[in-house]
Amino acid sequence: GEDVEQSLFLSVREGDSSVINCTYTDSSSTYLYWYKQEPGAGLQLLTYIFSNMDMKQDQRLTVLLNKKDKHLSLRIADTQTGDSAIYFCAEIPPSGGYNKLIFGAGTRLAVHP
């Protein structure tokens, strides 16, 4: 089936690193995405990775991709209270003509002092 899986909750202390994990479904997906949703707001693209890459770093964000295991992770270094949000992993598989984003249920990140 088309289920992108994520853990639902993560709680970290301010200043620590956060790691959010995701398992996607289709090894043919060309791009994999991380979206962030703050309370009462829409989804904001955080970062993405192309399927021929293993890692992508963008300031405090590091994305790791393991194609063999269809595992994607997002690491946030030096997590701040402003990082508290829901993080969605998403893939865009060929089964939908590369048009349909398949989202996970989202991981709610809580950052406490």
Add this chain to the structure above:
Amino acid sequence: DAGVIQSPRHEVTEMGQEVTLRCKPISGHDYLFWYRQTMMRGLELLIYFNNNVPIDDSGMPEDRFSAKMPNASFSTLKIQPSEPRDSAVYFCASTLRGGQGFTDTQYFGPGTRLTVL
């Protein structure tokens, strides 16, 4: 760029009433998507358009839901008659396929929070 614009931001209506949600995609984008977000079902793709033409409406829950895109800068999602179970946040998103970078990135609007009493 103003981003994807949605209106209204909040809508409260009574069961049986018609509801119309509106979306203005990012200028130049050729794909437009309507999503629904609920606690129980997460994010669901309802329908998407390419160059104003509906391509896949398999996610539309039932005949009470309809969507149109009369031109490249405007789309509507209509629910008639509305029911309490339609209460959700409805997002519109747009993208440009094959554009520079070709990341298929979808840009989301702020959403319309619909409450049907």
